[in-house]
Amino acid sequence: MSEWWTYRLTSFLLFSPRTYHRLFELYNLAIWPAQLAGVTIGLAIVALLIGHRAHRDRIVAGLLALCWLWVAWAFLYQRYAQINWAATWFAAAFAFEALLLAASGVFAGRINFSPPPGPGVRIAATLIAIVVVGYPLLAPLAGRPWTAAETFGVTPDPTAIATVATLALVRGCVRGLLLIIPLLWCAIAGATLWAMATASG
């Protein structure tokens, strides 16, 4: 990119805030009631993390992988890529994260979460619960319709945030590898929201 120093964050914004939020409205209408499944999976992850069930670690990793794969295909590739050509790459990254979670957690059994009832587990579980239940409320609180709500498991931002909170409980070096894409997404999503706020004046 020539003269890169002349570019601002808003230079990379391809769409208006109105189009971005309408994207969620149309997506939510198209996938309803999948949002309920997303919330159920999120709350199930919370219950699993604070409980002592057998195969807890494999099930949580599998549920997260399922959510990342769904978001990659149904939201990023099918929807977001319509207004942002970079979303095809985002979809590939989300699918890769799903693969990592499934391979290391479900099949290899390398994802081991901290056992309850430590303070770390309580904090992470509380944060995940807040994201799962509270994130959909942000749209109406910001004056947008309920139908524009972003829900864990079916949209990228709450899925990435809750995944970061979940992976914070993972012991061992696999955690760093698994956190790369969720943290990168949080940075990209934050930059997008900031650019939209700036562009809106």
Add this chain to the structure above:
Amino acid sequence: MWNRRQALHAMAAAGVSAALRPSLAQVQPRALLTRPIPSTGEALPAVGLGSWITFNVGDDPVARDACTEVMRNFVETGGRMIDSSPMYGSSQDTIGYGLRKAALTGRVFAADKVWISSGAEGREQIERSRRKWQVNRFDLLEVHNLLDWQEHLPTLFAMKAAGQLRYVGVTTSEGRRHRDLEQIMRSQPLDFVQVTYNPVDREVEERILPLARDRGIAVIVNRPFRQGALLHALARQPLPPWSADIDCTSWAQFVLKFIVSHPAITCAIPATTSVAHVRENMSAASGRLPDTAMRQRMIAAVERG
């Protein structure tokens, strides 16, 4: 060579057909300002329609229909040039949808770009763009932001020679790569260049615009309102009373009249999703234009804002 439809549309754009088309006469009381494309003399209305961000609405049916109304009103008020790029997300699809739905295909000057880092894939991208627009051919294709221009320009010139394209150009924006642009303007037989120009961003006045006049190259102006930020800033102060002397009733018209009154400028391409705004923009291409002294006053007024 123009066909009958194109000739009729040019007459409509010039206000000549007002008596024949009462509905147009109502919305277009004054003759529309046109500029000749230097390489052919073809007249082009001085205000066009951009699609950056505004037409990137995905498959949202409500937003697509709203964009169609913008295009319909743009053409009804005499507009012709619609500009897009493969970089603009779904904007090309939106334009194609609108052209077909409002039966505007053939009534617009279709301007698009090639934007891909491999010259070998240029033709394939152009064909994808053409299918999205649903037009037989583009009137103008430009190399977007000079990306791989050494490879794309021969392709575009070959297409022009084969009658698959009418005009060839290159684009930059926000003052980037002006030295490269200047070199290309001197060395290539371009019909068009596209640059950023408005009362605040006037760097092109020094070298690019004089060179365009010398070389007989048409100039399209992007970001006339700095993506809305300029109008947002100007809205804090009232329009100067002397704006009435050049038939301005809004800051948007004020800025557009400043741009199109430069003798090197062929067409400004503001983007909007609002029917009211597109009609307001088009009305800037009629009535009186500022002279040199008035242009200096306009710069001072904008810089105060």
